[in-house]
Amino acid sequence: MKYAVIKRVVIYARVSTEEQAENGYSIDAQLDILRNYCMATQAAVMDEYVDRGVSGKSIDGRYELQRLLKDAEESKFDEVIVWKFNRMARKNIDLLHIVEKLEKNNISFRSYSENFETSTPMGRFALQMMGAVGELERNTIIDNVKMGHRQRARMGFHNGKVPLGYTIVEGKGGSREAKTEVIIVEEEVAIVRYIFEQYAAGHGLKTIANDLNHRGRKTKNGKPFSTTAIRDLLDNPMFVGKIRYNQYENWAEKRRKGKGTDIILVDGHHPPIVSQELWDKVQLLRKKKGALPKKRFEGEYLLTGLIRCPECGAAMTASRTVNRSKDGEKITRMYYSCGRFRSQGSAVCHANSVRKVEAEQAVTERIQQAVTQPDILKKVVQSVNERRSGRIKPLRDELTAVQARIDKLEEKKRKYLELYEIDDIDRDMFSERLSLLNKDLDTELTRRSKLELDLRDDQADPVSLELVHDLMAKFDALLHHSPFQQRKTLMHLIVKKITLDDKKRVCSVDLAFNEETQKHFLSLAPSAENMAEGAFPFSGKASKLKHLFQITI
Structure with a gap:
């Protein structure tokens, strides 16, 4: 007698705040559709992973997706199903990377709306094609938005945030472009003019920043002034009545390396703060000082930033x-x-x-002592395991508190729905209150996902003395035999921070090891035979670390 094998399926759903507001995408609607589909196909739903109010641009902050990938490594299910493939990732390369991780564990990926799954060659082909089409669609929308911003800039209207000295208010003009207006903030104007006047008088960036900080002045974000903040203000033509746009492209990914080739610089509709004469003088000084040779420090600094x-x-x-x-x-x-x-x-x-x-x-x-003196390392490992177990109760307590807040918000939603159904509350008020409650609920649900992920890592098997000794020994060997650039790379990969005491002596060194650092950098100690120039020594298969763990020596 043959028995049908029931497929173990998990559901993944995601919606960003913008999508929910603009397009009306609903997590509940996604879940209902997928649950009904699983019921119709007689698949067993093992779990549901829901990221609420989170962008699909990257995996960062998507704690439910991270939990899904961890469960995939333990083969807890056979298939992942989503409403649309772009719920999993917005970029094709990220989508393929996630699906590759699933396939390594013999888990297929299915999209309900696009009607394909990756267990067949045609399904994988469809995924690649639709992923490329989806990314093209996303990039087209981004280009259209940028086109609108460029048009606004050419007409002299500002896009995005404004610098110190200005604020944005609702515009008085009837045109679409003039729906907002940039006006002067008088109490901030004095700071901006002071910065320009001081620089024109020959004072440097640090001198100006130091003086403003002594006076208790703050940037637009409420932070102390830095040399970078002063420099950005001095280089901003908005203060002389101009609008500059497209100086950098894809800032979130390329930062200052994404220098724009088609920079827009036109007269703006906002009032200037500094005179043209003062602006020209400052720009002349900026150009002259920019041509001076930079300070160069001799020697190799291994611990900068640590x-x-x-x-x-x-x-x-x-x-x-x-x-x-x-x-x-x-x-x-x-x-x-x-x-x-x-x-x-x-x-x-x-x-x-x-x-x-x-x-x-x-x-x-300090690192060498941890390797050569077993008593020290034993105490370190004992401390790590005690700290991990000691973290569990506070995390559980916080998780209980978060769950209580979630239950309370759900109860409030239910009450408002009852009031709306008996016409005790008008539609606009109901919509406004429901929107606020959903926003708070998304925050709490995301917090719950992160806490559950942290608890999962902390409840893993205790860290063994042999494992830590092995990692530390290889780390120490590499530090003693590698050239400077490799040693610095290793330091920044594994050392989280180095703390000094009040007498400016090294107090503690915090190290963090994970699967990638162990696999690629600590798999083998260096030797003359396998030491290729410019490469870390590596041969053979490294043992696998299942969780990130940190030690302090």
Whole structure:
């Protein structure tokens, strides 16, 4: 007698805040459709993974998708089904990467609306084609939005946020382009003019930032001024009545490397803050100073960005002093100094400099001690496991509190629905209240997903002494045998932060190991035979770390 094998299926649903507001996409509608489909095909729904109010641009912040991928590694289901393939990812390359992870664990991917699944060659082909079409559609929409922004800019209207000195209000004009208006904020104007006047008088970026911070002035975001903030203000032509657009393209991905080739610079409809004469003088000085050679520090700084200032906790950066001895010989001393002090001045923090050689020696010795002295490493591993177990109760308590808030919000939604059904509340008020409740509910549900993911990692098997010793030994060997660039790469991959005490001595070194760092960098100690120039030594298959874990030495 033959028994039918019931397919184990999980449902994934996602909607971003913008999609829900603009297109009316509904998580509940997606779930209802997929549940009914599974019931009709007699598939067993093992779980549902729902990311609410989250963009599909990347996996970051999508805790339910992360949980799904972890469950896939444990083969908890046979198929993932979505309403549309773009619920899983917006970019074709991300979609294919996720599907590849599923296929490695013999899990197929099915789209209900597009009617395909990846267990067959034709299904995989359809996925690739539809993914490419979906990305083309998304890019076309983005281009159309950018076209509208470019047209607004050419007409002298501002796009996006405004800098210090301005704010946006509802426009008085009847045209579509003039629906918002940029006006001056008087209390901020004085700061902007002061910055321009001080720079025109010959003061540097750090001097101006330091002076403003001592006076308690803040940027548009309410933060202390930095050299970068001052520079961006001085380079913004909006203050002289101009609109500049398309200076950078794809800022979120390329940052300043995405320099635009078709920069728009036209007269704007907003009032200027600085005079043309002052602007021209400042730009002349900016151009002259920009042509000066940059300061260059001799030597190799291994720990930049990793050492934390003992006073404010900011990352410390490279610095040096040059003095002359009694016989006239030049003496260069290299340090790590507080990055906030170097950028924002003494109003925010102090230099708190620590000698480069001493800091790097202390860190490498601390790592070596953990390898060569078993008692130290044993205490470290014991501390890691105790800390992991100690985190569980607070996480569970917070999860209970979050679930209570979710239940309360669901109850409120039910009551408003009852009031609406008996005509005790008008449609507009009901819609407004429901929108606010759904927004709060999405926040709490996302928080619950993150807590469940954190709890899952913390309840994993205890970290073994042998595993930590093996990782530390290989890390230490690489640090002693690799050239500088590889050592710096390793440091930034594995060291989370280095803390100094109040006497500016290395207090603790926080390390983080995960599957990728172990697989690609700590699989084998270096040797002359396999050491290719510019490459990390690697051969054979590394053991697999299932979870990220951190240790402090």
